[in-house]
Amino acid sequence: MNPTACILVIGNEILSGRTQDVNVQYIARRLSELGITLSEVRIIPDRREIIVTTLCDVRARFDMVFTTGGIGPTHDDITAPCVAEAFGVPWTxxxxxxxxxxxxxxxxxxNAARQRMATLPQEATPITNSVSIAPGFSIGNVHVLAGVPRIMQAMFDSLAPSLPRGTPVTSRSWYALDLYEGALAAGLSEIQDHHPDLDIGSYPFRRPDGRRGVALVSKGLDRDAVLAAAEATRDLITHLGFTPQEGEPPP
Amino acid sequence: MNPTACILVIGNEILSGRTQDVNVQYIARRLSELGITLSEVRIIPDRREIIVTTLCDVRARFDMVFTTGGIGPTHDDITAPCVAEAFGVPWTxxxxxxxxxxxxxxxxxxNAARQRMATLPQEATPITNSVSIAPGFSIGNVHVLAGVPRIMQAMFDSLAPSLPRGTPVTSRSWYALDLYEGALAAGLSEIQDHHPDLDIGSYPFRRPDGRRGVALVSKGLDRDAVLAAAEATRDLITHLGFTPQEGEPPP
Known part of the structure; x- marks a missing residue:
């Protein structure tokens, strides 16, 4: 069993629609490479009691938790004291x-605002990084990262070597233009039945020119099984009279 | 008090990093216009027991729940039967x-796969829409939407007139180039203290040319208070010796 992870996105600006989150996809991809299963993501507001309660919940349920956002110098940056409260330690x-x-x-x-960025939960380990002088930090199984993507990514890079690892996910994709999900569903379901431990997914797409198609993605920890399932999805596309193309459809 | 909402994003493809979610931002903006407070977002995998448990949890805690994803014709599209199970009604x-x-x-x-898309929880109301012949559906306070953004948006448009409404959020933003959060934090905190019912947020940005700055966003239900707070953020920028510019910084 691979270790499990949860991402906690802390930020009113995501919930209001002001900001498009891009951190989840970055962390998700990196975790997949490390063999860590991203089991859940929660996006919550900058509210003390919600942050503390949610942290206590998810850090008990998953092997590790990554938070993004709320560690700058302004009054709405309250992640660090909330993490301290969730762990029952001083913020110092x-x-x-x-x-x-x-x-x-x-x-x-x-000044005082900037000194807040040097105030961490007691016993936390700073996550120094190549981009910002103010660090993220780890305490227990919780890793606290910035919300600004460039800084978050540098913090994740710095943290990655120390994370527990599992078996990286193997993923293979075949796609076909002009093919619809409704036509392949029965055949795809048979492939899934032959490989109950894999995730066989079907993802319709639409190109900018309006032409449509579907991508069939086989994914799992058993590399040989993934390769066999992917071959079966390729053969299914051919059998239905369409042209299989390897990889993800170009955007 | 405005009605509250939760979005449940159902999809392995988001948790694996394959797909960048864009539905949350769309729904978030629309809810904000309708005066509905988006209180939480959860992203969960295509797993029956997780979907059912999470649905039961969030539909009790929020006034309404929107789900995205998992209503197509393939074996991994299990949202509809899970919603039926969460409501204790047949999927029919x-x-x-x-x-x-x-x-x-x-x-x-x-075929049988396509007939699945006509199979809904008993007593559900279909959400017919202008883009897809297969509908979303509403049951109780849960609104089940597609994962494909174009289809999801058409379903939301179709649903919006029937949603309970509150007071739309008023939001005003001023930004300045070359200004850093650490320099304005004390002044901004004072503005927040004068307007405890508003959300005063500070969001650093970095332009493609590398030049940095910060946007100060005042947001809340009391329009006059938001306008007053926004003026105060503009004056703060001026007072610090920078040039305030109205609106959001260009991308």
């Missing part, structure tokens, strides 16, 4: 981070 | 939808 200045930030800013610029 | 052929689909397909093409 982290001396090494404080010194690094102090050295970074010009004299007089390391 | 909906005669009117059956006849509409039967009339749509050429003779011999309305």
């Amino acid at each position: 200045v982290h001396p090494e981070t404080f010194r690094a930030l102090e050295a970074h800013f010009a004299p007089g610029e390391f | 052929v909906h005669p009117e939808t059956f006849r509409a689909l039967e009339a749509h397909f050429a003779p011999g093409e309305f």
Whole structure:
């Protein structure tokens, strides 16, 4: 069994529709490469009691939790004190981070707001990274990352080598133009029945020119089984009188 | 108090990183216009027991629930029977939808897989729409929409007039180039303190040319208070020696 993960996206700006989240897809892909199963994502508002309650729930249910958002210097950045509360530890200045930030800013610029970014749950380990001087942090099985995608990605890169790993997912895709799901459903269901441990998915697409088609994706931990299932999806497309093409359809 | 909503995104393809979700942002914006508060989003896999348990949880906690994904004709499209199970009702052929689909397909093409799309929880109301012949459906406070964005949007459009409404959110944004969050945090916190019922958010951005800045967003149900808070954020930017610009920063 691969380790499981949950992403907690913390941010009113996602729930209001102001901002299109792109962090989930990035983390999802990276976890898949590491053999970690992303089991759930939750998007919640910047509200103390909701963040604390949700953190307590998901960190008990999944092997690891990644949060994104809410670790900047402004009043709406409340993730760090909420994580401290969820773990029942003080939210306190982290001396090494404080010194690094102090050295970074010009004299007089390391104000109270910026000092908040050096204030972490006690016993947290900073996630230093190549992009921002203010770190993310890990405590227990919770990894707290920035919301800004470039910074989040740098933090994830820095964190990745220390994460527990499982068997990477193998995935193979075949697609066909002009083929509809309704025509292939019975055959695809048979392939799924032959490979109960794999995820066999069918994803209709529509190209910018309006031409439609469907992609058949075989996915799982057993590489040989995935390759066999993918061959079967290719043969199904051929059998239905369409031309199978390997990979994902171009956007 | 505005009515509350939850979106349940059902789909392995989002959790694996294969597909970038864009439905949450669309629904979020539409709900905001209707005065419905999007309180939570969950992304969960195509797994029967998880879908049923999550549905039972969120439909009790929020005034309405929107699901996206899993209503096509293939074996991995299990949302409809799961909704039936969550409501404790049979999953059964909906005669009117059956006849509409039967009339749509050429003779011999309305196969068992396609007939599944005419099978709904008993007492569900179909959400007919301008794009797909297969409908979404509503049962109780749960609205079941497609995963394909074009179809989902048509279903939402069709559904919107029947949704309960609240007070639409008023939102105003001012931004400044070259300004950093750490410099404005104290002033922004004061503005938030003067308007405890509003959400005052600060969102750093980075243009494609590398130039950075920050947007200050004032949001809430009291229009006059939002306008006053937005003026205060504009004055704060000026006071810090930067040039306020109205609206959201261009991408």
